[in-house]
Amino acid sequence: MEKEKFMLAVFLSVIFLSAIWGTNEVMAVEPIKIGFIHTLSGVYSGYGQDSLTAAQIAVAEINEEGGILGRQLKLIPRDDKVSPVVGLREANDLLLREKVDFLMGTVSSGVGLAISDLARTNKIIFINTTSQASEITADKGHRHVFRISTNTSAYGRSEALAAAKLPYKKYFSIHPNYAYGKSVSASFWEFIKKNHPEIKMVGEAWPALGTTDYTPFISQIMNSGAEAAISSLSGQDGITFSKGAKAFGFFEKIFFINQDMGALECIGPMGKDGPEGFIGGSHFPFYAINTPESKAFVEKFRKATGAWPGLGVTAYVSVKALAQAVKKAGTVDQDKIINILSGMEIKNTPVGDMIIQDFDHQATWPFWLGKVKYSEKYGFGILTNPEKFPAEKIYQSREEVIALRAAASK
Amino acid sequence: MSFGFLLSQFMSGLSLGMILLLITLGLSLVFGTLKIINFAHGSLYMLGAYVCYSIVRAFPETPSMFWVALILAPVVIALVGAAIEFFIFRSSGAYRLMHIYQLLLTYALVLMIGDLAKMIWGTSYNVIPKPDILSGGIHFLGITFPAYNIFLIWLTPIIFLCLWIGINRTRIGLLIRAITLDREIMEVMGINVSHIYTFVFIIGAWLAGLGGALMAPVVAISPGMDIAIIVECFMIIIIGGANSRMGTFLGAFLFGQFNAFGILIAPRLAVVFPFILMAIVLIARPWGLLGKPEQ
Numbered sequence: 001m002e003k004e005k006f007m008l009a010v011f012l013s014v015i016f017l018s019a020i021w022g023t024n025e026v027m028a029v030e031p032i033k034i035g036f037i038h039t040l041s042g043v044y045s046g047y048g049q050d051s052l053t054a055a056q057i058a059v060a061e062i063n064e065e066g067g068i069l070g071r072q073l074k075l076i077p078r079d080d081k082v083s084p085v086v087g088l089r090e091a092n093d094l095l096l097r098e099k100v101d102f103l104m105g106t107v108s109s110g111v112g113l114a115i116s117d118l119a120r121t122n123k124i125i126f127i128n129t130t131s132q133a134s135e136i137t138a139d140k141g142h143r144h145v146f147r148i149s150t151n152t153s154a155y156g157r158s159e160a161l162a163a164a165k166l167p168y169k170k171y172f173s174i175h176p177n178y179a180y181g182k183s184v185s186a187s188f189w190e191f192i193k194k195n196h197p198e199i200k201m202v203g204e205a206w207p208a209l210g211t212t213d214y215t216p217f218i219s220q221i222m223n224s225g226a227e228a229a230i231s232s233l234s235g236q237d238g239i240t241f242s243k244g245a246k247a248f249g250f251f252e253k254i255f256f257i258n259q260d261m262g263a264l265e266c267i268g269p270m271g272k273d274g275p276e277g278f279i280g281g282s283h284f285p286f287y288a289i290n291t292p293e294s295k296a297f298v299e300k301f302r303k304a305t306g307a308w309p310g311l312g313v314t315a316y317v318s319v320k321a322l323a324q325a326v327k328k329a330g331t332v333d334q335d336k337i338i339n340i341l342s343g344m345e346i347k348n349t350p351v352g353d354m355i356i357q358d359f360d361h362q363a364t365w366p367f368w369l370g371k372v373k374y375s376e377k378y379g380f381g382i383l384t385n386p387e388k389f390p391a392e393k394i395y396q397s398r399e400e401v402i403a404l405r406a407a408a409s410k
Numbered sequence: 411m412s413f414g415f416l417l418s419q420f421m422s423g424l425s426l427g428m429i430l431l432l433i434t435l436g437l438s439l440v441f442g443t444l445k446i447i448n449f450a451h452g453s454l455y456m457l458g459a460y461v462c463y464s465i466v467r468a469f470p471e472t473p474s475m476f477w478v479a480l481i482l483a484p485v486v487i488a489l490v491g492a493a494i495e496f497f498i499f500r501s502s503g504a505y506r507l508m509h510i511y512q513l514l515l516t517y518a519l520v521l522m523i524g525d526l527a528k529m530i531w532g533t534s535y536n537v538i539p540k541p542d543i544l545s546g547g548i549h550f551l552g553i554t555f556p557a558y559n560i561f562l563i564w565l566t567p568i569i570f571l572c573l574w575i576g577i578n579r580t581r582i583g584l585l586i587r588a589i590t591l592d593r594e595i596m597e598v599m600g601i602n603v604s605h606i607y608t609f610v611f612i613i614g615a616w617l618a619g620l621g622g623a624l625m626a627p628v629v630a631i632s633p634g635m636d637i638a639i640i641v642e643c644f645m646i647i648i649i650g651g652a653n654s655r656m657g658t659f660l661g662a663f664l665f666g667q668f669n670a671f672g673i674l675i676a677p678r679l680a681v682v683f684p685f686i687l688m689a690i691v692l693i694a695r696p697w698g699l700l701g702k703p704e705q
Contacts, residue, residue, distance in 0.1 A: 042634030247556030
């Protein structure tokens with residue numbers, strides 16, 4: 001018995017010592033951790049994957065230059081599977097077990113809203129790179145949420161401005177039935193009602209996210225008497241819709257406006273068979289931006305993946321902007337960093353300079369719309385002569401945001 | 411609301427219904443005979459789409475490769491099905507387990523196959539075009555309807571008919587029906603029930619793979635399509651009745667029409683239509699429209 005107890009004591013001591021030894025090693029170079037929650041599978045996986053790649057490029061760049069405040073930056077990615085429930089579970093795990101310093105992410109606005117709320121109660125900075133519902137920073141915005149990307153206000157208003165220049169007056173409205181789709185639709189139609197009431201909605205459809213067959217909807221649109229259609233079906237939905245609609249001769253008969261279908265993640269996989277002649281949008285039409293920053297990012301992305309960059313660029317800029325703020329703050333203290341981020345200028349991004357607005361923490365990311373045509377050079381449809389919409393034309397103003405927040409808190 | 415409009419919506423509903431019928435048939439067959447609730451049926455469907463994609467993309471200069479893929483992919487999936495049935499179901503004694511354990515087992519398969527697909531094909535969207543002869547629209551009775559959907563509307567009943575003939579007019583079909591009614595007595599009579607079980611599962615997997623391959627040009631192939639489809643398949647089985655092939659047909663047909671016309675009446679409820687239909691059936695006839703009330 002004595003011998004066993006002795007061996008057990010030795011054994012436990014060895015384990016205990018090695019644990020401390022290990023911890024000491026870790027303590028010395030504890031990295032700054034970013035919990036990266038994105039959609040890596042399912043309907044929007046294209047966006048999540050691109051964002052992750054872009055973020056990893058940014059992290060590698062920062063770490064090569066010595067990290068931030070002498071510490072390495074570490075990205076911990078998790079898959080939210082387009083579900084707020086899963087997203088919250090992963091976020092909680094990242095906060096409690098991994099003890100991340102910041103949260104970044106989300107594609108689906110449903111998940112974005114959930115994580116934003118979690119960030120608010122846990123008082124941790126959440127930088128939204130891809131979820132677009134304007135509510136995230138406007139109506140439901142708060143101190144700890146930031147967005148370095150466009151939003152549905154930019155989508156809806158730029159599309160409304162584009163529609164106003166077209167000769168069509170009868171529009172069919174088809175959007176995915178959840179936070180994002182509702183937000184784009186509301187943004188578009190509110191602007192139209194106020195400024196261009198001659199444009200009318202002749203019908204609306206709200207397909208479920210991830211619908212496998214859009215045939216009944218396509219048929220409905222083509223029989224509705226609409227001359228044009230406005231839509232925010234994106235990612236996988238955009239692809240499935242386009243494939244179904246092409247066979248109906250849809251794009252020749254109905255003028256289609258869908259900002260998401262200009263995004264590479266959607267139009268890219270369709271290649272030669274993608275639709276043409278519709279108005280699509282892009283956060284980053286790299287083929288039309290000739291700045292050195294844009295070209296540098298495109299090259300880095302291509303080297304890393306062999307593919308062309310799409311929406312993921314917002315994650316790249318987000319990581320860089322966060323690093324910039326932390327460096328300036330000289331600490332990982334949430335409040336100090338928030339004060340710096342709020343109103344911070346982000347210069348020389350692949351899309352130019354922008355500011356993180358102090359009243360809603362929404363960055364003034366510009367947006368482009370253009371008619372889509374297949375490009376032999378790139379192997380997918382690109383925006384021809386894209387029109388750049390500056391922030392003041394498309395984002396909600398300070399007064400509007402204050403009014404929305406007041407209404408939301410009633 | 412012109413005749414053309416109504417016809418168009420009806421055809422849309424029909425094509426939606428027939429697509430789902432094709433995919434659900436395999437599930438229905440397996441559940442009826444093997445009495446196992448195979449969640450992984452959706453995964454086999456997804457694998458069928460992926461394998462079809464891989465075959466087509468491996469020969470980009472040969473546009474008619476799709477037809478070859480259509481024949482090969484279901485065979486590959488049938489083999490996968492055989493492996494699953496033999497190595498997993500049979501050896502674990504899954505058939506003697508309670509339904510809840512069967513569900514867990516097949517759900518585990520869903521997760522494994524799902525991750526396997528992610529590892530092999532990645533997580534981005536994979537797309538193949540429709541074959542050229544079926545990529546346009548067909549004009550009839552004043553409307554234009556996609557040729558590929560019409561192809562599916564014709565193909566599914568033919569397959570259904572072949573399946574029906576196979577089950578009701580052949581000797582092996584007779585054995586399958588007998589085993590469905592009473593497995594024990596068939597074993598006592600010296601029939602090798604295990605072999606027949608494998609055979610039925612292979613047919614089910616083949617149908618799932620065929621469904622996937624046929625849907626490959628229609629959708630964006632990506633992880634998550636396994637879960638999306640299996641929910642709809644189960645709803646159709648619940649609506650139509652678990653033990654009746656005609657029930658599955660009727661369930662799929664109603665599902666399609668309900669969706670096609672429901673969106674005209676209440677567009678904001680599009681998400682819940684399948685559930686409303688299922689709820690109505692469960693309240694009025696809980697064993698499904700053509701099902702038989704069990705003991």
